[in-house]
Amino acid sequence: MKNGLTIIFGFTILSSFGFLLTDLALAEQPPAYFSTSFYGGDIAKSRDDEKFSEDWQLKDDSFIGGLEHLKLRYPLKEGWLLKSEIKTLPGQRNHDLILELSKNDLFYARLHYERFPHYYDNSGGVYQNFATPFFVIPEEPGTDRQNLLLEIGLTLPDLPIFTFSYEKRLRDGEISSLTWGEATEGAVSRMIVPTVKEVNDDVNIIKIGSEYKHDIANIEVEQRWEFTDLESVRTEKNFTNGLPSAADATVVDEKDTYYESSQTTVKIDKTINKKLSLSGGYRYTKVDNDSEQFVKTFRDTGAVNAGSRNWSDPNSDSDVNSHLWNLNLLAKPIKDLTVQGFLRLKNIHRDSVSTWFDRTQVHDITARTNNTTFGEGIRVAYKRIPRIAPYLEAEWQQGDIEIKEKENRTDFFQRDTDSDYDKQTYTIGLSFYPFKRFSGSVQYRKEITKNEYDDDLDTESPTAIVPGGYSAFIDKQDFDTDIYTTRLTAHPTSSVSATFRHEYRAQEIDSKMEGLDRELAHVDMQTFSGSVIFTPISNLFLTSMVMRQNLRVKTRAREDARTPTRxxxxxxxxxxxxxxxxxxxxxxxxxxxxxxxxxxxxxxxxxxxxxxxxxxxxxxxxxxxxxxxxxxxxxxxxxxxxxxxxxxxxxxxxxxxxxxxxxxxxxxxxxxxx
Amino acid sequence: MMKAWPYFVLILTLGIVSCTIYQNTSVVPPLDIPGAEYVEMRMCAPCHRERVELFEGSTHARISAKGMEKEGLGCGICHGPGSLHMENEYEPGLIINPGKDPEICFRCHLDKKAEFRLQYHHPVIEGLVSCSDCHNLHGSEARSWTLTSFSDTNEVCFKCHPEQRGPFVFEHDAMREGCTICHKVHGSVNDKLLIARDSNLCLRCHFQTQTDPNRFWIGDSDHDARLPRGSCFSAACHTAVHGSNFDDHLRY
Known part of the structure; x- marks a missing residue:
């Protein structure tokens, strides 16, 4: 498929050039337009190639350059228009093609193909006190992404617009990662090593849609199908003195997931009068997810190692049905006052089964989730006041999730959890323009999330540590986030412009576990940024910006002398x-x-x-x-x-x-x- | 470094050659449109009706103030002065398209401009991803996780990262808080765009009061020897951190 896409791409580029050479010369209509830019170059490299590639997304062992862009707008016969944009940088495996053909009041067709790599570094960081640069894997990780979109629309006058589209998304290659494994330097060992995860994604999306603009209301209907196949292989292996060690066991974790989904969406919007508009819709989504996962442990001889990390017959199946209703209102009760209101109701029901054999016993798992969320929101903006634009927004969500999980084996577990959550978001802000060369905005945003987990049934036996039994089980957890943003822009003279921005984000996470004290964690991030644009003389342009960002992630562990983290x-x-x-x-x-x-x-x-x-x-x-x-x-x-x-x-x-x-x-x- | 000298010499030569034809001129600052003036939003409506209508409910509409559109606070905030574009609608270069040039977004979002230059970042500066791939800049769905949207939290991320979407037999509740609860999505000093590289990331939610002076409990499991050896997921313990189909502790 990938070679096929490349051939199509190459053929289309050649066709486009051919078209240009023959027809452009004949073109006399003013709107016709063609531009192209091209370049070629080389990179002289030293030391870590992979790190360079990750940071700048350039491969330094291949030709840099090609056709940076070719843009064409060309009217054919009356009402017919051809548009094209092409980029092709062969050495970098970076290509982009857009072709559009349209005819007024008849149809349009659009083809978009893009291909680009994503590079990753092959080292996993460094251990304190380790001197030798051993911590590098021999692979050159990177993925190759290809996206293809074909869209056709029928735009006949006074009739609904019909659209059809096919989209294909491919990703293939290796992503760098860290994993468990012994890294040894001399007599000293550490336990985290770099590795790669091989990925192969294939996503196919088909959409048909219709849009009808009528005096009574505008109606949009869309049906979407998605077929996705995801494969990944992750390997855990040991290192000795900088090289992968063949003498130890290697764990291979291989996943293959396939799912089909269908989605039906209906949207209606109606402008009732100049002061009131309504829109709403319904979306039904059905997902069928099947997956296999093989975890195998191999000795250096290639034989399968004994132990629990050897799975047989692993299969899982999840079926999801989701319903979403949405209602929006836009009102202008008085001049320059805009009020928007939103209601949203969503229900997701999931049934899952999975089974696998760990060389000792068969695991049969069933899990069921029923998640219902109700949301309300309001936004108010007032623009009557000269040079000041205040706004206010509030959103609320209430959710209820019932989770039932059960595993049938010798030491089986069964859990029924009823969790509730409540999310609130409040935003208040002001944009202001007090005088001609100065503007600014300030905003305060508060986000609150309250989660409660009611453990109705848990067969895992209580321990002295956690009375509820389930490891990492949380009874209550609240997220409280404050975000303050300020932006100021000044143009003191026509040749100087300065912008300053400050954002302070403070998040507190309050967790409570059964029988234990509440614990607090904090994430604080403060960002100062500023820029100056200066044109001291008419032929000199200078701009400079700086950002300073301070990020702290503090958990209770910092103050606990026994704990190993800071x-x-x-x-x-x-x-x-x-x-x-x-x-x-x-x-x-x-x-x-x-x-x-x-x-x-x-x-x-x-x-x-x-x-x-x-x-x-x-x-x-x-x-x-x-x-x-x-x-x-x-x-x-x-x-x-x-x-x-x-x-x-x-x-x-x-x-x-x-x-x-x-x-x-x-x-x-x-x-x-x- | 030696290899760079020929290039310097060539640039210098080009500069000297250019000096021989010196005359006064004006530099055009990036993202300016010489000779164009800002126009009112209603002037854009005849051709871009849907965009203008949607804009009213968008996040960007907050900074537009009454009577200030001719000072660049309407569509011109992002598209630049549009008077010449109106006169010559097909002429290229007379209107700014932020979808293809993130610099226009960076004029206000200075911090994002810098975050995309941290060592781990989405490749926006490199031109492989654009701001509009994730943000719908005109409509309310600029914040796709709000109530105005059909899309849920995270869906914009799953477009390119389908492996994390699920559904999973055993879900991680953190996914409900959104990808940004763990990832700093524009750019980070940590691999995988994480907020923190070590186990502090997970301990924000999973730390519990310690009841034994010699051990470090999480749930009913002693993590004393495990925590210092890596973050919870990189140590090949809880590798299925987004969700698992087989292991209720998200180990595989």
Missing amino acids: AFEGDSTTFVNTAIFALNEKTEFSADYQVSLTGNHDESVTNYAPDPIGLPLEHDYTMQALTLGVKHKIRKNMTLWSKYSLYDYDESHIADIDDYTDHLFAVGGEVRFR
Whole structure:
């Protein structure tokens, strides 16, 4: 299928060029338009190729360049219009094609194909006190994504619009990951190693729809089918002195999931008068999910290892039926006052069974969930006040989930849980423009979620630790989030513009487990960002921005002397600066410099002191890029450019596992025709 | 570093050549449309009726104030001054399309511009994903998880990450809080765009009062030796963190 898509893509590009060469010359109608840009270049690399690819999504061992964009708008006969956009960068396996053909009051057809890779690094961080750069897997992880969309619409006058579409989404490759496994350096061992997860996704979506605009109401109907096949293989294996070890057991976790879903949607909207509009709809979704999962443990000889991590005949089946009703109201009771109201009701019912054999006994599991959610919301905006625009929003959701789970085996379990949740969101804000060169906005948002888990039945025997029995069982859990946002923009002179933004987000998670005290966790994130745009002389443009972000994830464990974890700190500072200087009407120079720094390692590494056996960490790093460019206009419709980029990554670990310094040089051009 | 010298020399040469034809000129700042003026929103309605109607209920409508549209606070907030586009509707380059250039979004969302430059990020700057792939910028579904929407929390993420969608026999309740409860979706200093790299991520919800001075209990299981060795999912224990079809503790 993938080769087929590539052939279709290549053929379409060639056809488009052929079309251009023959028909463009004949075109005399003013709206016809064609532009293209292209470039070619090379990357000079050093050190960690995979880290460079992950950070910049560029592969540094292949040709950089190709057709950056080709854009065409071309009227054919009367009412017929062809539009096309093409990008193809062969060395980077990055292609994009859009073809649209339309005829007024008859039809349109649209084809969109895109393909691009996503690269991942092949190291898993570094352990404290480990010097050698062993912590790297031999694979070069990366996935290849391909998306295809074909859409056809019938747009006959005074009749409903009919649409048909087919969509295919493919993802194939390897994603980097971390897993359990022994990593040994000399006599010292750690227990987390990098690995890859192989993935192969195939999603197919077919949609047919109709839209009818009538005096009584506008009606939209859509039927959607989805067929999805997902495969993944994850491997856990050991490392010795930097290399995968063949002498130990390897665990393979292989999943194959297939599901079919159908979805029927009906939407109706009606403008009753200038002051009142109503819209609403209903959606029915049915999902049938079948999956298999094989977990196998192999010895170095290839023989299957004994133990529970060897599954046979693993099958699961989940059937989901979901109903959603939605009603929206838009009212303007008085001039410049807008009021919106929303009601939403959703019910999801799921029946699941799964069975597997672990070489000792058969597990037969049944699970059933019934989830009903009711939501209400209101938004009010008032624009009567000169230069001030206040708004207020509130949303509420109440939900009830009944969960019944049962496993038939020797030490079977059965749980019936009735959980309720209540979500509330309140937003109040103000945009203001007090005088001509100054504007701003402030907003406060409060999010509250209250979860209650009523454990009606739990056959797992209570222990001295958790009376309820079920491990990690929570009775009550509340999320309380406050978000404050401020934005100010000033244009003190025509050549200066400055923007400042601040956001403070504070979240408290309050958990209560049966028979134990309540526990609090906090996530605090504070972000300052600011930018200045400065045009000191007419041919010089300067812009600079900075962001400082402080992130803290604190759990109760920080204050508990017995516990091995401390708060996680993830701070970062980022600068982005650009300068453009126009030497004359034809020639322009540009420079762009960006740098991102983090400083979370030194704090987080103490999580594991005095015995640093823990998780391999990201190190403090400095990631920077400098780009210098020159652009020269040869003719009114033709421009040539040249660009040099320096990419540099430096982390504080002495082994410099992930460090790289790469240089990119490229030349390109752009041509436009009308 | 040596390989870079030829490129520097070439750029310098091009610069010197350009100097020979020097004359005064003006630089056009990115995202500006020379000669164009901002227009009122109603001027856009004849061709973009649906967009204009939907805009009223959108998040972006909050910053539009009465009488300020000609100062760029209507459609022009994102699309730039539209007067020349109205006169020459088919002429390219006379209207800004934020769907293809995230820089227009970054003018207000400065923090996102910087987050996309952290070492783990969705590839928006690289042009592989655009803001409009996740956000519907005109309609109420700009926040697809609100009551105005047919879409539930997370659905925009499942479009590209179907493996996490389920349904699962054993679900993780955290999924109901939304992907953003664990992931910092624009950019992060942690792999997999996580809020925290270590077990603090999970302990926010699963920490419990300790009753034994020598052990670290979670549920009825002693995690004393396990927690320091990695985050709960990277240690190949609870690897099916989004949900499992076979294991009620989300181990596989």
